[in-house]
Amino acid sequence: CLGKVDVKAADYWPDAPETLSPGVILMEESTGTILYEKNSDEAHYPASITKIMTAMLALKYGNMDDTVTISQENVTLESGSQVAGFMEGDQVTMDQLLHCLLVYSANDAASAIAEYVGGNTENFVQMMNDYAAKLGCTGTHFSNPHGLQDENHYTTPYDIYLMLNEAFTYPEFTEMPSYTVTYTGSDGTEKSTTLTATDHYLTGEATAPKDVTILGGKTGTTEVAGNCLAILTQNAYGKTFVSIVMGAATKELLYQEMNSLLQNINS
16 A cells, blocks of 8 residues: 655645544545645544445455345345335346445445355455455444444544545446446346436536546445545546545535535646
8 A cells, every 4th residue: 555645735735725524635646645634544434435345345356247136134224224225035236236336325235245245244344344454444443334323333534545545446436427227126027226326526416626527436424424525536637636525514515625625636
């Protein structure tokens, strides 16, 4: 992993942005240079940013053409959690589950991937923690594959950078605004659902600053974790950056604070 190079924000931006969210970082992707940070080594609840790791392990150890049978465990999740709507016995390919995970942040897809790749959820969670340690993450502990609230499930903005930097070695992490999943239901009939991206930059609900291109990333939201976003961007000169905001009080503030970081990457 790249070494951590800390540059004072004031040296880079005379008027560095003020951020209200508890965990923030902006880094040059290729060098690991920190351009702005706030509590970047402190533990925060990541919510569905967790799924960066889940997706990486799916790509590393899973066969995207394999068909997975949805289990009761995969659909027995806390009330109100984000799901693609699968039912026990449905037949879904790994590729379809991965897209449901990355585009729509579906928790039932995360559970199905974990059970399939790890043999069971507990083994998969151990794989997540082992791989995080291999990447150099020192402030991370996972307890589940989806990011639903657990006091022992946490990470840091800097550790998310390490994970996201690795994730983008896989082309599948390029974002798309929507995805239609067509699969075989438990009764043998064909089912289809169109899922809209959770990233407001992709849906047009938020607009990135001029000459900033969003390459991909992951959102995360729970009541306790707040609103989180980790993205890879490119400036007008082709240089790439990783920016992460964790724990924003509202969706509106999340994208405001992300834009306050991104508007400086062409300076």
